[in-house]
Amino acid sequence: MAVLVTGGAGYIGSHMVLRLVDAGQTVVVLDNLTTGFDWAIDHRASFVQGNAGDMELVGKLIAEHGITEIVHFAGSIVVPESVSDPLKYYANNTATSRNLIEAAVRGGVKHFIFSSTAAVYGNAGLEPVAETSQLMPESPYGRSKLMTELMLADVAAAHPLTYGVLRYFNVAGADPKKRSGQSSPTATHLIKVAAQAALGQRPSMGIFGTDFPTPDGTGVRDYIHVSDLVEAHALLLEYLRKGGASVTMNCGYGRGFSVRDVVRTVKQVSGVDFKVIEEPRRAGDPASIVAKADKVRQVLGWKPAHEDLTEIVDAALNWERYLATRNR
Structure with missing residues (x-):
């Protein structure tokens, strides 16, 4: 029995690999290294460079390694880019997922976990959104992810495959042991960008939109530590292995x-008053999106261990400091 992790050289995927191999599980990583890094893959996992949408390759890996589960992280994630280049997102997210699911069915894979997004809800307002909330994605990114959710439901109804979907909110932080973190120098994640500005790696950072209908006019998000997120994946995998029914759940803290x-917290933790520039809103960005995350706690018994924003920011700053020494 082995687990295939697509996108396992990326930010969240590499943390999932760590969680699985730390538990003694057999892991195969499939990543094309477009945005991931081979050095981020733990040496205890097997690594194959390739595309998750390559059905022939995936079929071969399933057969050779006895893969019984797939955890699918591979894809493109930048909302504004999806607005300017939608075909890239429908190719990298929707079409790739479709091929991967078909390869899974052909190979007899039992369980499939998909990393979805809160972007499927669109501009949800200030109240926390539940899994039953209306799905109104405002960007090709959100729509490309929702299409994969729908495909999984249809396929599971027709084949002996159970699946779990986790709708992420805003992932941040890094492995407490500093083994992995958000490593792309061009990443657009707010906490990473603010940490880079605090450490002098950027001359400034931008706040995109100050006229949203929120308490202070800037976007509101539910920030979740990456270690808590991958713990939810590990619990979901065990739930499916024990016969749990297919399920879709939010993964956030509910605040x-x-x-x-966030900018204020990064300044406080770093002790640096870096320059902040107010910019117009970016296309596709909702004003606010916060998780109603009761279901993941009830179904999986998930108990976050790193939900303090100061801790998340401190982990991000420490990872950026590590990257700066690593890349010298």
């Missing part, structure tokens, strides 16, 4: 922070 809140 939001504005962009100004």
